[in-house]
Amino acid sequence: MSDLKDQLRADLTAAMKSRDELRTATLRMVLAAVSAEEVAGKEARELSDDEVLGVLRREAKRRREAAEAFDSAGRAEQAGRERAEGEVVAGYLPAQLDDADLAAIVADVVTRTGATGMKDMGRVMGAANAAVAGRAEGGRVAAEVRRQLG
Structure with a gap:
């Protein structure tokens, strides 16, 4: 099992224990996306850390795009929620280049x-x-x- 996936699961447990609703919901969403990726295709497989990072990048991009869509629709509260979820996901990604x-x-x-x-x-x-x-x-x-x- 990948170390990153183990870290996500451990952080989900910690978030649930501390009753951090945003972090819990976001990590559940990420782990669901990882699980869906594992069973996609002809046969189930275990994702490597690089593949889990790819899923995290995709989810972070989805959060950014959703926040922009909510902003343009005048729904600031939902846009803020999407940005907050994106920040949680970004915490697991490598630092971006300037x-x-x-x-x-x-x-x-x-x-x-x-x-x-x-x-x-x-x-x-x-x-x-x-x-x-x-x-x-x-x-x-x-x-x-x-x-x-x-």
Whole structure:
């Protein structure tokens, strides 16, 4: 069993004991998403820590998008709840790269791949996403690659 999944379960138990409703609900939602991912496909399997991180990233993105949708609909209370859930999930994700670090990584990848223009964007994106390893959203990486190649 993955260490991250064990940590999520232990934190859920602690949240339940301390009667932290937000944390309890959020961790239950995350563990349900992990379980659904484990049984998806042709046969059930145990997720690795990297795969659990992928589920956490997806859930964090869903919380951000839901908060934006609630804000645009004028539902501030629900948007606040989604943001709070997103903060709980973000606590389990690796620290995000700041813009300067991301720019440096992309510049290094552009140099290594010998990219000269937008026609090389796919090749650069593949290498950049591997170098970033989940520490920045794909949209941020793509924007930086476009800026440097454009």
